Amino acid sequence: MKAPLPWLREFIDVPGDPAAVADRLAACGFAVESIADDVIDFEITANRPDCLNVYGLAREAATAFNLPLRPLASDADAAPAPGAAPVSNPTVRVTIDDAGCRRYALAVASVRIGSSPAWLAERLHQAGVRPINNVVDVTNYVMLEMGHPMHAFDLAKLAGPEIHVRRARSGERLTTLDGQTRTLDESMLVIADAERAVAIAGVMGGATSEVSGSTARIALESAWFEPAQVRVTSRRLALKTEASIRFERGADLEAPVRAIARALELLRSTGGGELVEPIVDVYPRPHQPRMLVLRRASLDRLLGTAVPDADVARLLTGLAFGPASTTTGWSVTVPSFRVDVQREPDLIEEIGRHWGFDRIPATLPPLRTPPPPHAPGVVRGRLIRNVLTGAGLQEAETFTFIERAAAEPFAPADGLVAIANPLSEKFAVMRPSLLPGLLDALIYNRHREAVGVRLFEVGSVFTPRGEMRRAGWVLTGPRSEHWSGNSGAADLFDAKGIAELLATALGREIVAEPADDLPWFVRGRSARLLAPDSDGRAEVGRIGQIRGDLASARGLDSGVVVAGELDLGVDGPESREQESDRHVRPLPRHPSIVRDLSIVMDERLPAAKVRGTIRRNAPATLVDVREFDRYQGAGVPQGSVSLSLRLTFRHAERTLTDSEVQQAVEAIVSALTAEHGVRLR
Numbered sequence: 001m002k003a004p005l006p007w008l009r010e011f012i013d014v015p016g017d018p019a020a021v022a023d024r025l026a027a028c029g030f031a032v033e034s035i036a037d038d039v040i041d042f043e044i045t046a047n048r049p050d051c052l053n054v055y056g057l058a059r060e061a062a063t064a065f066n067l068p069l070r071p072l073a074s075d076a077d078a079a080p081a082p083g084a085a086p087v088s089n090p091t092v093r094v095t096i097d098d099a100g101c102r103r104y105a106l107a108v109a110s111v112r113i114g115s116s117p118a119w120l121a122e123r124l125h126q127a128g129v130r131p132i133n134n135v136v137d138v139t140n141y142v143m144l145e146m147g148h149p150m151h152a153f154d155l156a157k158l159a160g161p162e163i164h165v166r167r168a169r170s171g172e173r174l175t176t177l178d179g180q181t182r183t184l185d186e187s188m189l190v191i192a193d194a195e196r197a198v199a200i201a202g203v204m205g206g207a208t209s210e211v212s213g214s215t216a217r218i219a220l221e222s223a224w225f226e227p228a229q230v231r232v233t234s235r236r237l238a239l240k241t242e243a244s245i246r247f248e249r250g251a252d253l254e255a256p257v258r259a260i261a262r263a264l265e266l267l268r269s270t271g272g273g274e275l276v277e278p279i280v281d282v283y284p285r286p287h288q289p290r291m292l293v294l295r296r297a298s299l300d301r302l303l304g305t306a307v308p309d310a311d312v313a314r315l316l317t318g319l320a321f322g323p324a325s326t327t328t329g330w331s332v333t334v335p336s337f338r339v340d341v342q343r344e345p346d347l348i349e350e351i352g353r354h355w356g357f358d359r360i361p362a363t364l365p366p367l368r369t370p371p372p373p374h375a376p377g378v379v380r381g382r383l384i385r386n387v388l389t390g391a392g393l394q395e396a397e398t399f400t401f402i403e404r405a406a407a408e409p410f411a412p413a414d415g416l417v418a419i420a421n422p423l424s425e426k427f428a429v430m431r432p433s434l435l436p437g438l439l440d441a442l443i444y445n446r447h448r449e450a451v452g453v454r455l456f457e458v459g460s461v462f463t464p465r466g467e468m469r470r471a472g473w474v475l476t477g478p479r480s481e482h483w484s485g486n487s488g489a490a491d492l493f494d495a496k497g498i499a500e501l502l503a504t505a506l507g508r509e510i511v512a513e514p515a516d517d518l519p520w521f522v523r524g525r526s527a528r529l530l531a532p533d534s535d536g537r538a539e540v541g542r543i544g545q546i547r548g549d550l551a552s553a554r555g556l557d558s559g560v561v562v563a564g565e566l567d568l569g570v571d572g573p574e575s576r577e578q579e580s581d582r583h584v585r586p587l588p589r590h591p592s593i594v595r596d597l598s599i600v601m602d603e604r605l606p607a608a609k610v611r612g613t614i615r616r617n618a619p620a621t622l623v624d625v626r627e628f629d630r631y632q633g634a635g636v637p638q639g640s641v642s643l644s645l646r647l648t649f650r651h652a653e654r655t656l657t658d659s660e661v662q663q664a665v666e667a668i669v670s671a672l673t674a675e676h677g678v679r680l681r
Contacts, residue, residue, distance in 0.1 A: 001041070001042045001043075001044045001051065001052050001053070001057065002039050002040070002041050002042075002126065002127045002128050003039065003040045003041075003042060003054055003057050003127075004038060004039045004054075004123060004126040004127060005018050005021065005038040005039070005040065006038065006123075007054045007123055007126075007127075007145075008021070008054060008057065008058050008061065010058075010070070011054075011055060011058035011059075011062070011069055011070045011072075012058050012061055012062045012065070012067050012068070012069055012070065013067060014061050014065060014067070015065075018035050018038050018039075018040050019035060021040060021061060022035055022040050024061065024064045024065060025040075025042070025057070025060060025061060025064060027064070027353075027356065027357075027358070028060060028064050028353045028354055029353045030042050030043075030044070030051070030057075030060070031043040031045075037126070039126050039127075042057065046249055047249075047340040048340060049147065049246055049249035049250050049251065049337075049339065050147065050252070050337040050338055050339075050340075052147050052245070052246055052249070053143070053144060053145060053146050053147030054127075054144060054145050054146075055072055055145055055146050055147070056147055056337070059318070059319065059320065060319075062318060063315060063318035063319050063354055064354060066314070066318075069318070072145070072146060072258075072262065073262065073265060090106075090108075090277065090280050091108045091155070091161065091276070091277060092106055092108060092155070092158070092160075092161045092162065092163055092219050092280070093160070093161075093162050093163070094106050094162075094163045094165075094280050094282050095162070095163070095164050095165070095282075096165045096282055096284065097164055097165060097166040097167075098165060098166055098167055098189055099226075100165075100189045100201070100225060100226045100229040101165040101189065101201065101223055101224065101225050101226075102224050102225075102226070102253060102283075102284075102285060103223060103224040103253060103256050103281070103282065103283045104163070104165055104221070104223040104224075104256070104281075104282045105221075105222045105223065105256040105257050105260055105279055105280065105281045105282070105283075106163060106219055106220065106221055106222075106260075106279070106280045107219075107220045107222075107260045107264060107275060107277075107279045107280070108155065108217060108218070108219055108220075108275075108276045108277055109217065109218055109220055109264060109267060109273045109274060109275050109276055110216065110217050110273055110274060110276055111134075111135055111211075111215060111216065111217065111218050111267065111272055111273035112134075112271070112272060112273060113133050113134065113135060113211070113212070113213050113214075113215050114133065114134050114272070115131070115133065115134065116131055116133070116134045116137040116138075116270070116272075117270050120137060120138075120141060120266075120270065121137065123141065123144075124137060124140060124141065124144075127144050129144065129242075133211065133213075134267070134270065134272040135152050135211050135215070135218060135267070135272065135273070136152065136211060138263050138266045138267055138270075138272065139151065139152055139220075139263060140242075141266060142259050142262050142263045142266070143242065143243070143246070145262070146255065146258070146259060146262060147246060147251070147252065147255070147337070148222060148246070148251060148252060148255040148256065148258075148259040149202070149242065149243035149246055149247060149251070150220065150221060150222045150259055150260070150263060151191075151199060151205045151220075151221045151243075152211050152218045152219070152220050152221070153198060153199075153205070153209040153211070153218060153219040153221065154209050154210065154211050154212065154215045154217075154218065155215075155216075155217040155218055155219050156215070156216065156217065157198075157208060157209040157210075158193040158198065158209055158219065159193040159194045159195040159196070160193050160194035160195075161193060161194075161219070162193055162194045163191060163192075163193065163219070163221075164191075164192045164193070164194075165189065165190075165191060165192075165201065165223070166189070166190060166192055167186050167187075167188070167189060167190070168184035168185060168186060168187075168188040168189070168190045168197060169184070169186070170185055170186050171183060171184075171185075172184045172190070172196075172197055174190070174196075174197045174198075174199075174200065174206050175206060175207045175208065176200065176204045176205070176206060176207065176239070177204055177205050177206070177207055177210060178204070179207065182200075182237055182239070184197065184200070185236075187232060187233070187236070188200065188201075188232075188233045188236070188237075189201035189202070189225065189229050189230075189233065191221070193209075196208070199221075200233060200237070200239075201223070201225050201229070201230070201233070202223075202225040202229070202230035202233070202234075202243060202244055202247035202248070203230060203233055203234055203237070203239055203241055203243060203244045203247075204239060204241050204243070204244075217276070218273070220260055220263060220264070222255075222256035222257070222259045222260045222263075223256055224251055224252075224253050224255075224256055225247050225251075227247060227248050227249060227250050227251075228248075230244050230247040230248040231244075231248035234248060235421070249339075250339035250340075252336050252337035253287045253336050254287055254336040254337070255336075255337070256281070257279060257281055260279055261279075287336050289322075289333050289334065289335075289336070290333075290334040290341075290342075291331060291332070291333055291334070292331075292332045292334060292341070292343065292344055292346075292347055293326075293328075293329065293330075293331060293332070293344060294312075294323070294329045294330045294331075294332050294344055294347045294348070295328050295329040295344070296309075296328060296329040296330075297328070297329075298329075298344055298345075298348065299312070299329070299348050299351065302345060302348045302352075303348060303351070303352050303355075303360055304360050304361070304363060305359070305360045305361060307351060307355050309325075311355060312330065312351055313325075313330070315350070315351050315354045315355065316330070316332060316347070316350070316351070318354075319338075319350055319354070320335040320337075320338075321333065321334060321335060321338075321341075321347070321350075322335075332347055377469060377568075380506070380568060381458045383505055383506070384458050384471050384502060384505070384506075384568075385458065387501060387502060387505045388456045388471075388473065388498070388501075388502070391498065391501060392454055393454045393455060393456045393473060393498075394454065394455055394456070395455070395456055395457065395458075396437070396438060396441045396455045396456070396457050397457065397459075398431075398434070398437025398438060398440070398441055398457060398459075399427065399431075399437060400430060400431055400459070400460065400462075401419060401422070401423070401426075401427035401428070401429070401430065401431070402426075402427065402428075402429060402430075402431045402436055402437060403425060403426045403427070403428055403429075404416070404418075404425075404428045404429050406436040406437075406440065406554070407429045407431060407432055407433075407436055409436075409519065409520050409547075409550050410432050410433040410435055410436055410520050411432050412432055412463050414463060414464045414465065415463075415464055416429045416430070416432055416463075417429060417430040417432075417462045417463065417464060418430075430461075430462035431461055431462065432461055432462065432463055433461055433470075433472070433520075433565060434457050434459060434461060434470055434471075434472030434565060435472055435474065435520065435546070435563050435565065437457065438455050438456075438457055438472055438473070438474045438563070439474060439546065439550075439551065439554055439556075439561065439563070440554055441455055441474075442455055442474045442476060442556075442561065443551070443554055443555045443556045446476070446556060446557075446559070447555070450477075451477045451478065452476070452477030452478050452479075452480075452490075453474070453475070453476050453477055454473070454474075454475050454476075454490070455473065455474050456471065456472065456473040456474075456498075457471070457472050457473075458470075458471050458568075459472075468567060468568075468569075469567075469568040469569065470541075470565050470566060470567055470568055471502060471565070471566045471568060472563070472564065472565045472566075473495070473498050473563060473564055473565075474546075474561055474562070474563040475490040475494055475495060475498075475561070475562050475563070476489075476490060476559045476560060476561045476562070477489065477490060477559065478490070479494065489559075489560060490560075490562055491545075491560070491562060492525050492526075492527075492543065492544065492545055492562055494562060495543040495544070495562040495563060495564040496512055496527070496543050496564070498564060499512070499529055499541060499543055499564050499566055502566050503529075503531075503566070506568075508531055508540070509531060509532060510529045510530065510531050510540060510541070511529070511530045511531075511537070511608050511612065512527040512528070512529055512530075512543065512606075512608055513527055513528050513530055513606070513608065514526070514527050514606060515527055515528045515542070515544075518542055518544060520544075520546060520547060520550060521542075521544030521545060521546060521547065522544065522545045522546075522547055522548075525544055525545040526542065526543065526544030526545065527542070527543050527544065528541070528542050529541035529542060529543065529564075529566065540566060540567045541564060541565050541566035541567055542564065542565055543562070543563070543564035543565075544562065544563065544564070545560060545561065545562050545563075546561045546562070546563055548560075588650055588652070589652075590650060590651060590652070590653070590654060590655050590656075591650070591655060592623070592648050592649060592650040593648075593649045593650070593656050593658070593661045594646060594647065594648050594649075595646075595647045595649070595661060595665050596628075596644060596645070596646050596647070597644070597645045597647065597665070597668075597669070597680070598629075598642055598643070598644045598645075598680065598681040599642070599643055599645070599669075599672060599678040599679065599680060599681060600636060600637070600640050600641070600642050600678060600679050600680075600681050601640060601641060601643060601672075601676055601677070601678040602639065602640060602641075602676070602677070603632070603639055603640055603641040605676055607627055607643065609676070610643065610645070610672065610676065610678075611625050613668075613671055613672055613675050613676065614645070614647070614668050614671075614672070616671070617667055617668055617670075617671035618647075618664055618667070618668055619664050619667075621649045621650060621651050621656060621660070621661075621664065622647060622648070622649055622664065623648050623649065623650045624646075624647070624648040625645060625646075625647055625648075626645065626646045626648075627643060627644065627645055627646075628644055628645070628646050629642075629643070629644035630642070630643055630644070631644075636681075642681050647665065647668070649661050649664060
């Protein structure tokens, strides 16, 4: 919301320095985006529609600076008195046919279409609105000044003339002011004349009744629409306007007639028009003010400090609340424009932010009971973060909601979980994998000249079968950028090493098995991570090189990206026991014996299967198996490979003998020959 300082100064004598105003309001909880040419641009959160206007911000500033707030100028003669009789034989008959509209006010005015005065056009420019003509500019000016959207119809273009607030008919079409013809459905609320829809309620007017240079009389609309109704319509039509932004957050139910009165005064004072007949105000269910109880004890307890009673009353009154003292505190009347204040803690927040959170002393609460143990997921997540940051990776946090185009390449066979009411197409589905978000984060860093990028994330993924926790990682660029030399680019084995590092930290055993049916990885450069369970081996993760076309489609210009994911399971009693069942093994007291083997085997035989055979057929004294050389060339038959392995043996209670180790090696060689047809080299 852009607030020009001269406009604010119409209502309150704030300092001339916009930075001072911005700082004071920032201390009251408002985010300041920028200050330029005496215009302060505030970022207003969705729960504060009352501040999407200059007067609302002036009210906040008046309370913050403890200065009087001047009232809005209004045309008192135009506003009907409370309880006044309906206008007899109005020029335009108004009928509300749907509960989505609680109030509809309309005024008929004669107008002279032309340009707006320079001062009014300049203020619209400062607030980021393009001037059009004096009638449209006045409606925009009133919306920016007091926060209530309005719309003007060319009276001569209305059939009847009648106004009906009703549901759209299925398939009904309307060309809106932006020139787009839109197909409506029965979930949408429209403003219609006797024959057709002429506006989408709370969103945008129609082109058929647009005010033009030939307009002589207007029907000036000011209404209140249910926020949920406007929100659904705006999203279904993918049409967001200044009016819909305000209506869908909650407009002031008491503002429609005051807004019309202000617009008529501006038209009259600028020579643009005048009222023809009294305002029609259809208001079947008048607003009943909300009453809240504010207890002094609750105020002191939640804020952690005692605010003097006089200051409580001053702050609430300055913010347009109506406090009345009681024996235990205050009875507070909530103004109609504060749709966000629903209960006592909301009132306490209002007092706290204007009293000054910096004035609340920092104290530690007393610890009366021991803190509960951390949930297993918290412990596991902390362990994973420590391990991966220690390995040189950086943590990323990506969105759980992602766009469908990013999710589909990583979707499981049973499909994606769609969001029923997405904020936008960018957040249409729940992520089926951590990799889409991590890939986008990696590309974001590459576009900012980061060469080697190593990211990880611990989070939830979602499939039609439910939610699952995973750890994911992506790597690209050189393994090291140290001056001593280039250690090569990250590849599939780096992704596999991270998986093994995590498995060791989590107390698991995993085996990588080649897999060519993971569509987001390059064929021949991907693998499943398997772990033993009661039924054999279960898939617990996957690693691979992300397909180049997927990476380039997301914006990666060059480079290989390798990635992996490891399932962390579901938190429960068993996982809690596993987290606590950790022990430290002492350093070995007895020496080890090392034997090296060089075997010739089929080049298509995975080394993981060789290691598995060795471990199944070796005694418990085998403590480590590592490959240290791989050779193809002279002396090795075509289609075969020479693999060198280092076997480490150690007994926990005594020193092994050479004969024991030799027997173990012979048993291993026999098993390898029988199962895989290998031969010693």
